[in-house]
Amino acid sequence: MAKLLRARAIYDFNSENPGEVSVRENEIVTLHSEKDIEGWLEGTNSKGERGLVPASYVEILREDDNNAYPESRYANVPSTGRADNAFPPPAQQQVNQQTSDDDWDDDWDDSSTVADEPGTPRDFEGNGPSGYRVSTSSAARGQHPKSSATVGRNLNRFSTFVKSGGEAFVLGEAEGFVKDGDKICVVMGQHGPEWQENPYPFTCAIHDPTKQTKFKGMKSYMSYRLTPTHTEQQVHRRYKHFDWLYARLVEKFPVISVPHIPEKQATGRFEEDFISKRRKGLIWWMNHMTSHPVLARCDVFQHFLTCSSTDEKNWKMGKRKAERDELVGANFFLTISTPPAPLDFQEVxxxxxxxxxxxxxxxxxxxxxxxxxxxxxxxxxxxxxxxxxxxxxxxxxxxxxxxxxxxxxxxxxxxxxxxxxxxxxxxxxxxxxxxxxxxxxxxxxxxxxxxxxxxxxxxxxxxxxxxxxxxxxxxxxxxxxxxxxxxxxxxxxxxxxxxxxxxxxxxxxxxxxxxxxxxxxxxxxxxxxxxxxxxxxxxxxxxxxxxxx
Missing domain, CATH: 1.20.1270.60 (Arfaptin homology (AH) domain/BAR domain)
Known part of the structure; x- marks a missing residue:
């Protein structure tokens, strides 16, 4: 007889859309399948109500003799201390789920574009700007970026310093190849340290999205039309592209507040009100991105804004390059140039x-x-x-x-x-x-x-x-x-x-x-x-x- 697949709710979740089901913290949910549906699991709560619950809100229970233990893929979701009724805070929600609500496709996120092959040297674009390898120690250990397509900042307050690379950098264990174009300057302003302003500021408009289909109409998605003012060339991006970009930025910049993108949703994605709300959220997000002196100029963001929607080869090359970027976490700090006079740590x-x-x-x-x-x-x-x-x-x-x-x-x-x-x-x-x-x-x-x-x-x-x-x-x-x-x-x-x-x-x-x-x-x-x-x-x-x- 097949064993029942069960899960324990680790957060309260109040359903707000048709097809979802509410659960309370510690409530046992009977799952109908272990396979998640774009970040959601189908199950029945203790009241007998059947529907979808966010995968990151539950931990799957396994039976080992008389003891049940949680499945590790959902057990590492940290608590934020808030009893929000919808999803976890966006940084957690959008990072921990490997799928987006816009049909994350294998052909777009194929594993060959994610990680380096064993023994493959890093590509530093020999025909690009001059650069130099920086190390904070003569015996530094280079840290390689995570290989998953969707990663983010660890929200466990006791390990953030370690996970972000702060400890490795301070202890002199970071090294990386820094090109001239990678340098980020902090200048001393009237009110203290400031990021050096972007000498070529720009904005980016996000137009009304259109519904597109593929696989002969079997899959549908919304496509957003973006027009950056510094190129005036329109590109089309889906939500999954925003989600991927957000993950890359969170991984790369440990001390920069990357604005959260609008939350994911499993149902009602093509309803007019939801589309309008998401577009407004993406407009706010884009305005904050383009106005940030560092984020606006980083290579992965520029690739997102400028790569032609029809040039799949160039897109995947830029995607692969961003996912192989070694100047993330601890190595990001190697790119920062500071004012000559050191700060007073007591004042800091x-x-x-x-x-x-x-x-x-x-x-x-x-x-x-x-x-x-x-x-x-x-x-x-x-x-x-x-x-x-x-x-x-x-x-x-x-x-x-x-x-x-x-x-x-x-x-x-x-x-x-x-x-x-x-x-x-x-x-x-x-x-x-x-x-x-x-x-x-x-x-x-x-x-x-x-x-x-x-x-x-x-x-x-x-x-x-x-x-x-x-x-x-x-x-x-x-x-x-x-x-x-x-x-x-x-x-x-x-x-x-x-x-x-x-x-x-x-x-x-x-x-x-x-x-x-x-x-x-x-x-x-x-x-x-x-x-x-x-x-x-x-x-x-x-x-x-x-x-x-």
């Missing part, structure tokens, strides 16, 4: 602690505003609309009652009251339509920045880990456990590089935060003024009807 620690406190307060404020705005939007679209419609109907009922007097001199008043009812019904519709114009854009912005705030604990952990190594090395020198003070100086120099990069990223965050929230609040208030102005005009038109009544 104070600034980092101050930003941690700020980020916590901002996260709390964003959560509160998002919840309040969401509730207010729901009231406008349902409650307010309903109440204004009720008032409109009530005025019309009164008008109909007045019409029963059949007096000629009463006709004007009757029409005016009836039109007042219509005005109130129109105002109810205005309330229902308004959130999409002012509240929803604010909520979209808050969601994007909550993604950034989710990234910063890992980024700060890397910098804190580097500072800890500096203190340890200094203590070892004082205790005679470290023979040469030069070794401690090397640790301090490398910690200075990580600190400069971290503070530069924090400075960039503040700049775009001020830019984005200023623009969004101006948009919100402008829309509010137009909204109430529209109501005023509608009421004035109704008022004028009484002049001739």
């Amino acid at each position: 620690e104070s600034k980092i602690d101050s930003f941690k406190s700020f980020a916590k307060r901002m996260d709390d404020g964003a959560l509160q505003l998002n919840a309040t705005a969401g509730e207010f939007a729901r009231k406008q679209m349902s409650g307010f609309r309903k109440e204004y419609h009720k008032m409109g109907v009530a005025f019309k009922v009164l008008s109909q009652a007045f019409e029963m007097d059949q007096q000629v001199y009463s006709a004007g008043l009757n029409r005016a009251i009836s039109l007042t009812g219509e005005a109130y019904e129109s105002i109810g519709d205005y309330f229902a339509e308004q959130p999409a114009k002012d509240l929803e854009p604010i909520m979209d912005l808050l969601a994007l920045y909550q993604g950034h705030l989710d990234n910063y604990p890992d980024i700060i952990h890397v910098q804190k880990g580097a500072l800890t190594k500096v203190k340890e090395s200094q203590r070892h020198v004082e205790e005679g456990k470290m023979e040469a003070a030069q070794a401690a100086d090397g640790v301090s120099e490398r910690c200075n590089i990580i600190s400069c990069a971290t503070l530069a990223e924090i400075q960039h965050f503040h700049r775009i935060r001020v830019r984005d929230f200023r623009a969004q609040m101006q948009h919100f208030l402008t829309q509010q003024m137009a909204f109430f102005g529209k109501i005023t005009v509608t009421l004035e038109e109704a008022l004028r009807k009484y002049d001739d009544a």
Whole structure:
């Protein structure tokens, strides 16, 4: 008799779409198949309800005699400390799942484009810019990037420093071939370290997506048309391409907050509302990418924006090159050039602690505003609309009652009251339509920045880990456990590089935060003024009807 395949829920999940099923943490789910469906598993919960649950939300249980133990492929998903009702934070959700909701294809992500063959030397493009191999130790051990197509930052706070490569770099164990074009400069600005500005800024428009099919209509997907201003050449990309790019960037830049892409979804992917929402999210994402001095210029992002949609060979070559990039994790820090004067680590620690406190307060404020705005939007679209419609109907009922007097001199008043009812019904519709114009854009912005705030604990952990190594090395020198003070100086120099990069990223965050929230609040208030102005005009038109009544 075949054994039942079971799984234990490790997070709460509330279904929001047809075909999904809700589960509670620690609830046992009976699975109908071990094979996931684009990151989802089909099962039956304890209530007997059948449907899809996110694969990353459960751990498969295996029976070994009398003991059940979790299947490792789902057991490594860390807890974020939040009880979100949808997916895990995007950095976790989009990284841990190997498939996207846009039909990740074997022909696009074939294994031959992922990892180097054994014994194959790295390709440094001999006809490209001049470069040099950098090592932080005479006996450095080169770290090779992960070979999976979808990888990301480890969210376990106790191992982030190690996994990101921060420890390897600080201890002098990183080496890599750095070309001139790979250099990233941190300069000293008015408010501290900053990324050197992009000398050739650009933007990228994302147009309405179109539904495409392949395999003679057996598979469907949405294709987004991108137009970067620095080339003016249109390219078409699918969601899986964005997902792949996001994974490469998260792997490459340990102390840069890569904005989260919109979440995946297994059902309702071709519904108009979902497509519109995803496009808005991708527009926000693209705006943050193109405005970042480092991300906007990196090779993999430029390949994503400029490679012709029809040149499959060139696309796969660029894809392979990005997946073989050795300047990721620890080796990324080899590319950073810092100001001549080293930072005061005590001052750095104070600034980092101050930003941690700020980020916590901002996260709390964003959560509160998002919840309040969401509730207010729901009231406008349902409650307010309903109440204004009720008032409109009530005025019309009164008008109909007045019409029963059949007096000629009463006709004007009757029409005016009836039109007042219509005005109130129109105002109810205005309330229902308004959130999409002012509240929803604010909520979209808050969601994007909550993604950034989710990234910063890992980024700060890397910098804190580097500072800890500096203190340890200094203590070892004082205790005679470290023979040469030069070794401690090397640790301090490398910690200075990580600190400069971290503070530069924090400075960039503040700049775009001020830019984005200023623009969004101006948009919100402008829309509010137009909204109430529209109501005023509608009421004035109704008022004028009484002049001739």
